[in-house]
Amino acid sequence: MRDLVTTLDLGPLLLRGGEKLPDLDDFEAAFAALSERPEGAAVVRQIEDRIERYFRGVQLPRTATIYDFLVLSLRSKDVLVTFNWDPLLYDALARNRAVPVPRAFFLHGCVRIGYCHEHHAAGPQGETCAICGVRRANVPLLYPGRKNYSAHAFIRGEWEGAKRALADAQTVTVFGYGAPASDADAVQLLQDSWFARSRREFEHMEVVDTAEGEVLERRWRRFTPTRHFRAFATFDQTSIARWPRRSCEAQLAAMSRGVPAANFPLFATTDLLSLQAEAAGIAAHEAQR
Numbered sequence: 421m422r423d424l425v426t427t428l429d430l431g432p433l434l435l436r437g438g439e440k441l442p443d444l445d446d447f448e449a450a451f452a453a454l455s456e457r458p459e460g461a462a463v464v465r466q467i468e469d470r471i472e473r474y475f476r477g478v479q480l481p482r483t484a485t486i487y488d489f490l491v492l493s494l495r496s497k498d499v500l501v502t503f504n505w506d507p508l509l510y511d512a513l514a515r516n517r518a519v520p521v522p523r524a525f526f527l528h529g530c531v532r533i534g535y536c537h538e539h540h541a542a543g544p545q546g547e548t549c550a551i552c553g554v555r556r557a558n559v560p561l562l563y564p565g566r567k568n569y570s571a572h573a574f575i576r577g578e579w580e581g582a583k584r585a586l587a588d589a590q591t592v593t594v595f596g597y598g599a600p601a602s603d604a605d606a607v608q609l610l611q612d613s614w615f616a617r618s619r620r621e622f623e624h625m626e627v628v629d630t631a632e633g634e635v636l637e638r639r640w641r642r643f644t645p646t647r648h649f650r651a652f653a654t655f656d657q658t659s660i661a662r663w664p665r666r667s668c669e670a671q672l673a674a675m676s677r678g679v680p681a682a683n684f685p686l687f688a689t690t691d692l693l694s695l696q697a698e699a700a701g702i703a704a705h706e707a708q709r
């Protein structure tokens with residue numbers, strides 16, 4: 421978000437939209453201010469178009485990326501929750517479907533997803549609904565100041581799914597999400613679900629972020645009253661990476677029986693097919709459960 425204004429050259433548009441905008445380095449604040457002014461509507465639409473076009477063009481390379489490692493290291497019982505509009509996670513899930521992968525919830529929408537309001541069915545953007553044959557509508561991308569999570573059926577469903585999953589989760593791993601002030605409502609909703617109806621005795625949380633450990637601990641303290649909190653600078657230190665598709669089992673073995681599990685990370689490769697083959701080898705032992 422910090423680089424969005426420069427990357428997409430949004431500065432002139434933001435300025436044209438109105439007088440005395442806040443710090444242009446902070447797109448969220450500037451865009452929120454602009455959205456609140458009726459005369460900013462046309463510029464707002466232009467900015468949205470530019471952002472949508474840009475993110476639609478973003479693509480994964482053919483080689484294995486951290487997105488592939490992430491989705492192949494999780495099972496279909498796991499869940500991914502993202503605030504990102506970009507299509508990288510969506511595309512990684514699509515290209516690794518030969519192995520059972522988790523489902524993802526896009527809480528702020530995604531440029532790859534379309535939605536049929538008539539049949540409440542989501543699918544690839546630009547394609548037609550499998551039931552009525554009508555082209556699916558684009559889902560909205562939620563912007564600062566307009567975070568009404570219940571206004572759109574698709575977004576509402578994504579939030580409901582994410583909240584259900586959080587309530588049942590044993591461990592939450594957060595990747596580079598800073599819980600900004602502009603997302604206070606979102607963070608509160610996630611926190612409420614994390615503590616709702618749960619039978620878990622400990623809150624296990626892992627954070628992948630390059631910020632100072634102390635800063636991270638403070639930021640996420642309200643999610644971890646039992647202090648089972650670990651911060652890492654890189655993905656390969658997380659439980660997901662150390663015990664792909666078995667992270668919860670490895671944690672439980674240590675917690676309930678005092679048996680530490682040996683690490684068995686996926687082989688560090690850029691070859692997507694061999695990565696998929698390795699994950700499929702682990703997944704073969706998950707059948708019919």
Ligand SMILES: [Zn+2]
Nearest residue numbers: 536539549552
């Ligand atoms: Zn339909």
